[in-house]
Amino acid sequence: MSRPEDILPPDLFYNDNESRKYTKSSRIRNIQANMTSRALELLDLKSPSLILDLGCGSGLSGEMLSEVPPSEGGPHTWIGMDISPSMLDVALQRDVEGDLFLADIGQGVPFRPGTFDAAISISAIQWLCNAETSDVTAEGRLKRFFEGLYASLRRGGRAVCQFYPKNDVQRSMISGAAIKAGFGAGILEDDPGTKSSKLYLVLTVGGGGLTGDITGVVNGMDDVSVLDARRKASEINNARAPRKGDKAWILRKKEQMERKGKVVKASSKYTGRKRRIAF
Amino acid sequence: MKVLTANFVTCAVKDCKTSPASFPLHFHDAELEQEELEFQPEFIRNILPRIDWPALCTTANELGFPTLPESKPEGDKLEDEQTLKDLHRLLLETHVTEGKLACANCGHQYSIKEGIANFLLPSHLV
Numbered sequence: 001m002s003r004p005e006d007i008l009p010p011d012l013f014y015n016d017n018e019s020r021k022y023t024k025s026s027r028i029r030n031i032q033a034n035m036t037s038r039a040l041e042l043l044d045l046k047s048p049s050l051i052l053d054l055g056c057g058s059g060l061s062g063e064m065l066s067e068v069p070p071s072e073g074g075p076h077t078w079i080g081m082d083i084s085p086s087m088l089d090v091a092l093q094r095d096v097e098g099d100l101f102l103a104d105i106g107q108g109v110p111f112r113p114g115t116f117d118a119a120i121s122i123s124a125i126q127w128l129c130n131a132e133t134s135d136v137t138a139e140g141r142l143k144r145f146f147e148g149l150y151a152s153l154r155r156g157g158r159a160v161c162q163f164y165p166k167n168d169v170q171r172s173m174i175s176g177a178a179i180k181a182g183f184g185a186g187i188l189e190d191d192p193g194t195k196s197s198k199l200y201l202v203l204t205v206g207g208g209g210l211t212g213d214i215t216g217v218v219n220g221m222d223d224v225s226v227l228d229a230r231r232k233a234s235e236i237n238n239a240r241a242p243r244k245g246d247k248a249w250i251l252r253k254k255e256q257m258e259r260k261g262k263v264v265k266a267s268s269k270y271t272g273r274k275r276r277i278a279f
Numbered sequence: 280m281k282v283l284t285a286n287f288v289t290c291a292v293k294d295c296k297t298s299p300a301s302f303p304l305h306f307h308d309a310e311l312e313q314e315e316l317e318f319q320p321e322f323i324r325n326i327l328p329r330i331d332w333p334a335l336c337t338t339a340n341e342l343g344f345p346t347l348p349e350s351k352p353e354g355d356k357l358e359d360e361q362t363l364k365d366l367h368r369l370l371l372e373t374h375v376t377e378g379k380l381a382c383a384n385c386g387h388q389y390s391i392k393e394g395i396a397n398f399l400l401p402s403h404l405v
Contacts, residue, residue: 048322077322079284088395099284103398107405110291110398112302135402
């Protein structure tokens with residue numbers, strides 16, 4: 001399937017026609033609604049909050065934020081940022097409740113430190129992996145974005161960014177940039193291995209009610225298994241490389257030689273021991 | 280753009296980040312609009328500690344509102360429904376639909392059209 005990210009920059013790709021199609025398609029609306037409710041579940045907001053919607057587009061996700069019932073801690077107030085004027089125009093026609101900004105999130109997030117309780121982004125941040133002009137780099141844009149986002153969230157705040165990375169390089173580039181900016185980061189994958197798999201980058205700003213590390217975000221959620229790819233500090237200390245001359249090293253060398261077809265003496269419990277002088 | 284948002288937004292230019300003059304942004308030629316919104320006392324209580332009161336006074340002054348109390352309502356005043364309703368009216372129901380936001384540090388003007396502020400920067404300012 002072709003990726004819109006490879007065709008044109010976002011402000012040109014989402015022209016009047018494309019924006020209208022995107023907003024009208026019931027398939028896209030459905031997927032967006034599902035992803036937004038998943039993101040809200042991950043944000044775990046208890047009271048009416050101020051939320052930043054990054055790449056809000058025509059307000060499909062923002063609409064859901066305004067509609068959260070009081071029993072679930074809503075309704076939330078949101079501020080949306082998007083780079084496509086056509087998308088924002090559709091949002092205006094649909095009369096969404098949030099405040100809209102025409103802005104490029106790769107240029108930073110222009111809000112005071114500690115402004116938002118949470119941030120949400122649905123299918124947007126993979127656009128940052130493309131540098132459209134020669135004077136910017138994808139890494140630089142990601143850095144500006146995550147640093148700005150980190151500053152604008154209050155302590156203990158969370159951000160959930162659903163994104164479609166093109167490949168593993170983009171995936172690690174995005175999560176790496178988030179970690180560099182100071183976030184506690186984890187990736188949640190829904191329906192892994194299928195065509196409709198969805199990636200959520202879950203980011204936390206320290207100092208909140210979250211106990212433990214990033215895996216605490218999904219505590220108590222059904223059907224979520226934690227796969228910790230971080231290397232433990234103790235593991236790194238224990239895994240010593242075999243030193244030249246010790247038994248493990250000799251055994252490895254003997255095996256190598258055997259594989260080459262050389263004649264190798266059989267190994268025994270005496271292998272690698274010193275021949276000490278008897279007297 | 281809500282008055283609430285104006286209390287949080289700063290200049291997007293990188294060099295202005297470190298300057299205290301870049302906040303609050305100043306309104307010019309602003310056209311206002313009132314829009315009814317559901318009253319949410321809890322949200323006001325949640326957001327009030329984060330509001331920069333002197334900046335809000337400046338903004339309200341520029342938009343031609345009657346002067347606000349000198350200090351931020353705290354403690355018992357948060358239980359008073361009338362205070363919260365007034366704040367709700369100013370912060371959430373008042374929109375700036377047309378006008379300009381100017382940074383006092385670099386002088387850059389961000390235009391607001393149909394309630395949408397344009398914060399796209401030319402590349403030499405990023």
